[in-house]
Amino acid sequence: MAPPRERTVKNRNLPANLYPNGKYWQYKNPITGKKISINKPMAEAIKLANAANAKLLPLLADDGSLLAMLTGDAAPKFSACLDRFESEWLPTRSYAASTLKEIKFKLARYREDLGDLMMGQLDVLTIAEYLDGFENNAYTKHRGLLVQVFAFAVAKGLCERNSAELTLVKKEAEKKRQRHTVEGLNKILGYVGTPVWLKRAIRLGLLSLQRREDIVVWSKSAVDLDQNTIKVSPGKTQNYEKPVHLEIVMGQALREVVMECMKSPVVCPYLVHYSPKARKRSQLDAKLHWNSVTADYLTKSFAQARDDSQAYADIPTGERPTFHEIRALGAWLYEQQGFDQEYIQGLMGHADVKMTEHYQAGHGEEAVVYMKVKADLKV
Incomplete structure (x- = not known):
């Protein structure tokens, strides 16, 4: 100065x-x-x-x-505001674990970049210049979180106006991610460099239509081989007023991959697992079990196998389908094999929340009611 x-x-x-x-x-x-x-x-x-x-x-x-x-009062710094936001506001929200982790990662970045500034220094110009350092959808996501942080700060008397809310609103860029094809996914599955655990995860996603975040935490205890069922409570639906719980009757293909996971010699309570070559403390802290797979590692491993296998070499890197798009391919294959939309929606955890509420009507708030659905895709 x-x-x-x-x-x-x-x-x-x-x-x-x-x-x-x-x-x-x-x-x-x-x-x-x-x-x-x-x-x-x-x-x-x-x-x-x-x-x-x-x-x-x-x-x-x-x-x-x-x-x-x-x-008796210290000048309020942004770091103190972020601490209070994380300890007082975040616990009141019903965020999924993965979303909460992402928010905390962003808050840690704000502490590093802006934490030493006093609240009075964080005017619209300062926040706008900071946001301009992010591109495309990252700008939109950071702005959205900062708007929430400053709304909290105003409500707590830490500042007088929401500087983030006065910055430019940008429209998120449309995703250009292309869909998987049967040929492309089979090429990844047949590629010698694709890890065995990843092949199992791909097949689980394709046959069960479950999300990446649910596949990596799918417990072996959810499997009932005598009843030929496997239970899952889709994490994304746990924020619904009435969460979704599924009991999937396994078709032959799904049972086969589940059995492979159960018989694996690698010690782990989760269906998807592997034995890492090295176990760093930072990696262990981020995992549910030392042999489990995180959602991020699944995404990166899939992208590596996809590119190494040359499955979609003719598609620009930024547009190649990710693990997430396997769910869409599976839904399309079910449709092609003659399964109706209600069957597919049920297996996906009901895209229509009203249908979920219909199935759960009449039960107590604490009751966990599993909707029985089938996963009988032929592969």
Whole structure:
């Protein structure tokens, strides 16, 4: 920050940061350096400058310790706001574990990038310039979270306005991700470099129509071989007013891959697992079990096998289908084999929430009711 302008005989008796500007006055914000014209008589200009100084000058105290010593209150920093947002606001939301992890990762980044700034320094310009460092959908997602953070800050009296909400709203770019084909997925499954555990995960996704996040945490205890069923509570639906719980009657193909997972010699309570070559502490902390697979690792491993197998070499890298699109291919294959939409929707956890509510009507709030569906795709 540039040093204050040197006082002259003319402005020696003026409050700090107030200077003559022709026949009127000019106030220089001591934090942002922004100059603001005050076209008022001298007495009013002095009154405004004193009021502004009373509000802004405490924010300049070194690390807030002097201010705290004088008033008992430290200058509010953004890091403290983020801490309160994470401890007070986040627990009130019913976010899925993966979403919560992503939010906390973003908050950690904000602490690193902006945490040392005082709340009074986080004006619209500062937030806008920070957001401009992100491209496409990342801009939209970061802006959305910052709007929530500042809304919390305003409600708690940490700042007076939501600076993030006043930044430019951008429309998310449309996803160009293309669909899987039977030929493409078979090429990945047949590729010698595709790990065995990943082939099982692909088949589980294709046959059961479950999401990546649910496949990696699918417990062996959910399998009942005597009844030929496997249970799952889709994580995304747990935010519904009435969550979805499925009991899937396994067709031959699904039973085969489930049996392969159950008979694997690798020790793990989850169907999808592998034995890593190295176990770093940071990796272990992110996993449910030392041999389990995280959703992110599944995504990256699939992308690696997809590209190494040359399954979609003719498609630009950014448009090649991911593991997520396997679910769509599976739904399409069920349709091609003559299964009706109600059957497919049921297996996918009911895209229509009203159908879910119909099945669960009349049960107590704490009751867990499994809807029986079938997964009998022929492959």
